[in-house]
Amino acid sequence: MQIREIHSLYFSPTGGTAKYAKAMAEGAAEALACPAEISSFTLPREREEGRHFSSDELLIIGSPTYAGKLPNKILPEFQEKLRGEHTPVLLFVTYGNRNFDNSLAELLSVLRGNGFLPLAAAAFACRHAFSDRICPERPRAEELTAARSFAARAAEALKTAERAALEAVSLAFTVPGDAGAPYYVPKGEDGAPAKFLKAKPLTDLSKCLHCGACAANCPMGSIDSSDTSKVPGICIKCQACVRGCKQGAKYFEDAAFLSHVRMLEENFAAPEKENLYFSVF
Numbered sequence: 001m002q003i004r005e006i007h008s009l010y011f012s013p014t015g016g017t018a019k020y021a022k023a024m025a026e027g028a029a030e031a032l033a034c035p036a037e038i039s040s041f042t043l044p045r046e047r048e049e050g051r052h053f054s055s056d057e058l059l060i061i062g063s064p065t066y067a068g069k070l071p072n073k074i075l076p077e078f079q080e081k082l083r084g085e086h087t088p089v090l091l092f093v094t095y096g097n098r099n100f101d102n103s104l105a106e107l108l109s110v111l112r113g114n115g116f117l118p119l120a121a122a123a124f125a126c127r128h129a130f131s132d133r134i135c136p137e138r139p140r141a142e143e144l145t146a147a148r149s150f151a152a153r154a155a156e157a158l159k160t161a162e163r164a165a166l167e168a169v170s171l172a173f174t175v176p177g178d179a180g181a182p183y184y185v186p187k188g189e190d191g192a193p194a195k196f197l198k199a200k201p202l203t204d205l206s207k208c209l210h211c212g213a214c215a216a217n218c219p220m221g222s223i224d225s226s227d228t229s230k231v232p233g234i235c236i237k238c239q240a241c242v243r244g245c246k247q248g249a250k251y252f253e254d255a256a257f258l259s260h261v262r263m264l265e266e267n268f269a270a271p272e273k274e275n276l277y278f279s280v281f
């Protein structure tokens with residue numbers, strides 16, 4: 001199969017997913033000796049346009065796991081904005097060492113439904129967006145190298161594969177999880193459901209320089225750029241504002257949210273999970 005161009009697309013509020021999208025794009029580009037365009041699908045303006053891919057392009061796509069599935073506010077954008085025409089795809093999810101549950105299966109199902117040919121997939125344990133105590137060093141350099149090699153091997157195999165044969169193996173390709181399963185219900189330290197849907201970031205005005213970075217980095221465009229202490233829109237708890245603030249001025253105070261973070265730190269910081277790879281090749 002002839003591949004003319006590679007596109008690597010990621011939703012990545014706190015940067016872990018982006019690192020893997022870049023590494024895999026580089027591996028595939030080297031194997032196929034063709035250009036790779038790496039682009040973000042994170043900010044509202046980056047998700048405005050639909051993206052259509054042809055049969056001689058390769059898509060690499062990654063998303064974090066939120067509550068065991070794809071981020072629910074971004075799912076409709078994946079469903080509505082991405083179209084393939086029998087376009088081969090390498091898909092992956094990242095997760096914060098609890099579990100990726102059903103996110104990879106959901107991503108595969110969305111892509112298959114939108115005309116893509118899923119051929120290889122991966123689940124990468126990354127630093128948890130909520131806590132530096134969970135996999136703080138991940139992805140490690142050697143993990144990015146392994147992901148890069150995985151994408152290179154898949155791309156290399158594409159070169160000699162017959163399209164008809166790929167269509168058939170892609171149809172049978174599965175990954176762990178159930179695309180139709182419900183969301184994971186976050187628990188607090190007491191094991192009871194932790195309800196923090198309405199939690200929003202607060203601003204320490206003694207630290208805030210009013211630089212506007214938090215508003216500019218918010219994937220939901222929810223922070224008022226003229227007064228960044230106001231969050232009139234929806235908050236998906238992605239932590240882009242918290243981690244992107246050089247002054248450390250953004251924080252969450254919601255008791256249920258903090259209890260969930262402590263539960264994760266207590267139960268899911270160790271052992272660190274292995275990265276998982278799946279492929280038709």
Ligand SMILES: Cc1cc2nc3c(=O)[nH]c(=O)nc-3n(C[C@H](O)[C@H](O)[C@H](O)COP(=O)(O)O)c2cc1C
Nearest residue numbers: 012013014015016017064067068096098099128129
């Ligand atoms: C709202 C939210 C929900 C999350 N839910 C899960 C989860 O169910 N399981 C898990 O292991 N990690 C979970 N995580 C951790 C992220 O999947 C992980 O930190 C991911 O690598 C973040 O990607 P990014 O750095 O590209 O933003 C969650 C993170 C956020 C912000």
